[in-house]
Amino acid sequence: MNILLFDPFNGAAGDMIIGTLLDLGADEEPVRAAMRSVVGEPTIERVDRSGIRAVQVKTHAPVDHRTLDEVLDRVAGSDAPVPARDMARRVFLRIHRAEEAIHGPGAHFHEVGADDAVADVVGACTALYSLGVDGVAVLPVALGRGFAIGAHGTFPIPAPATVAILSASDLQTVSGNEERELCTPTGAALLAEFSTVRSEDLGSRTIRAVGYGAGSRNPAGRPNVLRSMLVATAEEATGDRVDILETNVDDVTGEALAYTIGCLMEEGARDASAIPLVMKKGRSGHLVRVVCRPDATDSLVGVMARELGTLGIRCIPMVHRSVAxxxxxxxxxxxxxxxxxxxxxxxxxxxxxxxxxxxxxxxxxxxxxxxxxxxxxxxxxxxxxxxxxxxxxxxxx
Structure with missing residues (x-):
């Protein structure tokens, strides 16, 4: 299998993710077109970061904060391929869930609702789509430490939104050695959405290509870059790893089942279905089955428990799924x-x-x-x- 392996030893941000994927071999023109359609022509150039040549991406976007609906409308109207638009939508839903967990229902985006974040997410998703890899793995993400100033005043590093996003994923983290923000909420959401394979499950692999994406800062003596690698693993079957969630219900209406399936798909399920069955004592019921990526399991279990009132949900973890x-x-x-x-x-x-x-x-x-x-x-x-x-x-x- 051809696996994209991110190595965020110095953190990650949206522009760094685009840069490293372009350096790895992503098709530049579709990325430019997608970013141009939501903001304007980006600048893409090679720079030096402590002796490492890396690709730097600048959106030149104004800082305009938008609501979730406004952001999703811009994503839907972009020139990105349909799968990239769908992925970008899921990225912003991740960010929105994190914002609401911190600030409460109806929270507005702040830094991650600016136009440059929209361009970064659309561009990164388009770049990933153009690579056509079989899966994505992420090594431990460096977060940084200290304090910074944002829309709500001084906040701890990593930012609360970054912590909330990562807590809903299976990505591993390390603090890093710098007194600054290394991983942004946008970077965290992109890596969480991209990840389909746990890095510890890769086994032996051969490195086929390496890319570096540059951050905006250029501190002395430390390369502010995000590294990515295209690696070949021994597994030949194409596909990915998914969890299967199941529960039996016998007291839920058809309308409630339909609503629940819609909620599950919006939350990132790969598939969701309700299968009629006969339960104990001859009662009619349904088997609700959900196929999802492992990092979405916890949130989808929450949806099933909330909407169906079920007391038990079976999880069949990490099943290989062959994908055409x-x-x-x-x-x-x-x-x-x-x-x-x-x-x-x-x-x-x-x-x-x-x-x-x-x-x-x-x-x-x-x-x-x-x-x-x-x-x-x-x-x-x-x-x-x-x-x-x-x-x-x-x-x-």
Whole structure:
């Protein structure tokens, strides 16, 4: 497997993550386009940090604080690929949960709601997507120590938001040797979202490439950089590691089940389902099953307990999941005399497409606006996709 391994020995921030991924080989033009679409043209250049050449990224963004909805709207309207936009959305939901845990419900973003943070998150997610790795691992994150000044006045380092984000992940930390903030909330949220493999589970590996991302400061005698490595491991099966959460319920309405499944997906579940079953004494019930990344287990267990009132949730930890290669292809289709461009999610085996499906939200928006039934819109999109894929030779006639 090709694994991206982050080594945040001197902490991490959003701009450092973009820089190290670009230095590692991420495609620069999509990253520029994604960042440009939310703020403006970034500056990307090579600099020296204590003798180490590293890539520095500057967004040149104004400091405008925004609400969660405003931030998510900017992410949704960006030119990042759909999977990168989805990942960026999850990053900001992580940050929002941390902000609310500290400041209470309805909390506004502060430093992490500024435009430069939006550009950093969108750019970092696009860079990761372009690398196409099989998994991501993170070595212990250096946090720093001391005190700093923020929107609420003086705060301890690491910042409360950083601590809250990391406490909801399985990332390991170290204090570091500097009296300053080494890991920012944005950096913590990105690393937590990216991580799919525990670094201690990697075993032996071969380093294939190394990248360095520069921080804005250049202290004497210490390289202010984030290192990343592309490593090859002995495991050949493609996929990732997931937890499976299960519970049986017999006193929950269909509406409550539907609402709970929606909440679980919003909280980062990979999949969530409710399966009808017959329980003891012949009672009808449901098996609620959730597939999630290990770092999301605790928060999703909380959702299940809160919404379902269940007293016990089974956790089957760290199951290997084989994952087909997936891409998103844009297809143009005519609906009621108007051309629509709708994404189609494709599954691949080798160089052939094995499955494809119209993206639900886009097809639903088309159906609502045109008055055409959703099933007809989805059918038209998938028929158009089939013609395109057959012509390309990636789908059997």
């Amino acid at each position: 290669e997936r891409t998103v292809e844009a297809v143009t289709v005519a609906i009621r005399g108007r051309e629509w461009m709708i994404d189609v999610k494709c599954g691949w085996s080798g160089k052939k497409i094995t499955s494809f499906k119209a993206e639900y939200e886009q097809a639903a928006a088309c159906a609502r606006e045109t008055g055409v039934p959703f099933r007809e819109v989805a059918g038209a999109v998938e028929a158009a996709a089939r013609r395109v894929f057959v012509e390309r030779g990636v789908l059997a006639p």
